Each structure stands twice: as C-alpha cells, then as structure tokens.
Amino acid sequence: MILINLLPHREEKRRLRKQAFYIGLGLSAVAGLVLVALWYAVQQQMISSQQARNEFLKSEITKLDEQIKDVSTLKEEIEALKARQKAVEDLQTDRNLPVHLLNELVRQTPEGIFLKQIRQDGDSVMVSGVAQTNERVSEFLRHTAYNSQWLERPELQEIKAASVTLADSKNPKRLFEFSVKVGLKRPQAAGAAASGASAPASRASAPQVN
Template sequence: MILINLLPHREERRKRRKAAYFAGLGLAAGAGLAVVAAWYLILQQMTSIQQERNAFLTTEIRKLEVQIKDIATLRAEIESLKARQKAVEDLQIDRNVPVHVLNELVKQTPEGVYFTTVKQDGQTLSVSGVAQTNERVSEFLRNTANSSEWLVKPELVEIKASSGVTANRERKRLFDFSVRLSVKRPQDVTAEAAGPAAAASAPAAKPAKKA
C-alpha cells in the first residue's frame, strides 16, 4: 500500500531550520555575553589588585620621603659637627704658630733692624719697624724668602727715610719699613719635612750592568 504525505513538509522543514538558526544565534549570543561578563569580572579584579598595589606603593613612598628627610637632617648635623671638629683641630694645630713666628723673626732678622709692630691676621703677617740701612731690610727679605721654615713670600710694602735720635741725642738717618709675609701652617711644615726624609730613605737605583 502506497502512503502519500499530503502535509506541507517543505514549510515544516523551513520552520525547523529557522528555529535551529535562531537557537544557534541565541546560544552564540549567550556565549558571547558570558565571555564578556567573565572578562569584565577579570578586569575588575585586576583593577582592584592594581589599586591595592598603588596604595601600598604610595604608603611606602611616603615612608621613604620621611626617611629621606631624616637622612638629610642627619647629614646636615654631621657636616656641622665635622665643621666644628675641624675648627677645634685647627685651633689646636695653630696654637703654637705665634711662638714659631716669633722664633723665626728672631732668627731671620739681621742686626740693625728693629720691629715696632707685629700683627698676624690668619696666614698673613704684617711687620713694621726701623732699619739702619736699606741693605738691612733687603737682607731680612732674603732670609725669610730663602731660609725661613715658617715665613714665606716676603713682600716689601713700604720703606721711607726718617730721622731718628740715638741714645746720645745725635740725629741719625734711619729707614721706616713695612713688610708683609705669609705664615705656613704646621701641617705644611710637617709635609715638607716628610718629603726629603722619604726621598732619603728610598733605596738608590742600581746601575745597569754592562754586557
């Protein structure tokens, strides 16, 4: 017996295909929304983690800034203490300089030269006095320039003729003069003394042997 389907099967098939198509679209849309939602949640979590890191870094940076300020204050205090210590050390080193200067003046001053004023300002020594002749002043300049341990760089500021009265009331021609000198620091004198000693203690070079 032959059965004949008189129903509109093509329309039914078309409807099934359309329903399957829309179902696929719905599934794709649902999957897309799920992916977007998952990615959004991941981004939110990453943003929250990064914000926490930023907050932690900000807190640590503030702590470091406070520490840096404290370090800068400590450095300033250390530099101030070093400056004070150096000033005290310089005073201790220089306390015997006037004694050495007076000894040098006694040693390097020739006969016929008399000092009226001696003034030291830092490393500069100014002396004024009276000399019997110009040659006496020149000799004093040579002595301090060539053979003085503490006085260097003598400079004649002024010399002029004047009339003086001797002990027996006789008028005698004298010369008023002013000289400026530089005073060495004790460490400079020590360094200069150590230089020749080190050179003398160094072993002499052996002569080369002839072939």
C-alpha cells in the same frame, strides 16, 4: 503503493531553519556574555592586584621617606659635630701661632735689621722696622719667602731713607725704614711644608751605593 506528502514541507523546513538560527544566535549571545563576564572578572582581579601592589608601594615609599628624613637629620648632626670639632681644633692650634710667629721672625731676620712693630690681622702680619741697607731688607724678603716654615708671600709695602738716632749713639745715622706684609701659614700647612722639606733632605743625606 506510492505515498505523496501533501503537507507544506517547504514552510516546515524554513521554520526549522529559523528555529535553528535563533537557537544558534541565542547560544552565541550566551557564550558572548559568558566571555564578557569572564573578561570582566579577570580585569577586576588584575585591577585589585594592581591596587594592592600600589598600596604596598605607597606604604614602602612612606617608610623610605621617613628613613631618608632620619638620614638627612643624622648627616646634619654629623656635619654640625664636625664643624664644632674643627672650631675647637682651630682654637687649640691657633693658640701657638704667636709663639711660632715670634720664633720665626727671630730666625729669619738677618743682622742689620731692627724690628719695631709687629701687627697680626688674621693670616696676615705687618712687620715694620729699620735696616742698615736695602740689601738687608731684600735678604729678609728672601728668607721669609723661601726659608720660612711659618711665613710666606712677603710683600714690601714701603721703604724710605731716614735719619735715626740710636740709643748708644748721639749722632743720627742714615737708615732705611721699611714695612713688609707677610702671610702666616696655618699649622696644617706648616706641618706639610716641614715634612715636604725633610723628605728631600733625607734623600740627599742617604748614602749612594755603586
């Protein structure tokens, strides 16, 4: 017996395909929404974590800024203390400079020179006096330039012939009035020069072994 289906099967298949298409579309939309929700949740979590890290970094930076301020203040205090200490040390060392200056002038002034005036202005000293000859003045310049521990850079300011009457003589003598400007070494520089001069002397005095 032959069975014939007289129902509109084509329309039924078309309806089933549409239904399946809409179901798949709905499932795709739901899956897309789920993915979007998951992505949004992950992004929010990442943003929250980054914000937490940013807040932590800000707090640490604030603490570091405070520490830097403390260190800067401490450095300024240390520099101020060093400056005061150096000022005190300079005052203590400068007290002996006039004594060293007079002793050095006594040692470096050759015979035939009489000093009349010594005037100190900071690290410069103006020395005025009379000499028997020009050679005595030249010798005084050489001594203060090369042999002096406390004097340096002598500069002849003026020299001129003059007739001077000495206390032990009634007749005027022809002498030379001069003025020399010399530099006064600081105690630290003088100590370094003395140690440098003593080193070659000790090497020169050491015995040689053949």
